[in-house]
């Protein structure tokens with residue numbers, strides 16, 4: 001795992017506990033978070049402990065993003081299943097295509113089958129920086145697709161355009177700035193310049209998060 005944000009309103013419907021996964025072999029051109037590509041550099045996390053933390057955070061669900069959740073499907077399936085048992089929704093972002101994941105599941109990849117089965121809302125497809133999405137919430141490029149795998153968020157199917165993108169900025173007492181959510185690069189640069197930040201924190205198509213000392 002890379003890190004968590006215990007409460008965010010920028011990474012899916014409602015208030016959510018967001019978990020960024022460390023490690024991604026897809027390596028999309030224009031990925032905002034190449035520092036999350038390496039499998040090393042994260043920290044180990046216990047699935048049920050994360051669900052306990054989410055439970056205490058007064059959120060409606062957990063969002064898994066990265067990095068690539070389906071490259072650590074076994075542990076995240078355990079997390080997602082436990083979250084749903086407690087009534088928390090699960091939204092999962094992946095750079096893989098749903099069809100390819102379902103084919104892997106059909107060939108016997110039980111971890112992928114379980115993580116798909118415990119996901120309410122799946123966003124799939126690699127980030128494509130030539131296709132910026134400026135209308136739908138939470139995604140970075142127009143090729144990425146929403147799949148409503150359970151009825152939990154089916155009411156949003158035709159209403160995604162009414163859900164606003166958000167950008168959240170956190171500043172610690174030590175002056176560390178972190179952002180998550182979505183804004184255009186120009187808007188983000190303007191905002192960070194106003195905060196006195198020297199460079200743009202890295203983000204990604206589906207995590208869009210980073211930190212930068214001011």
Ligand code: SF4
Pocket residue numbers: 024025026027028031032033034036066067068094095096126127204205206
């Ligand atoms: S955009 Fe997402 S899927 Fe693509 S390389 Fe970055 S973390 Fe991986």
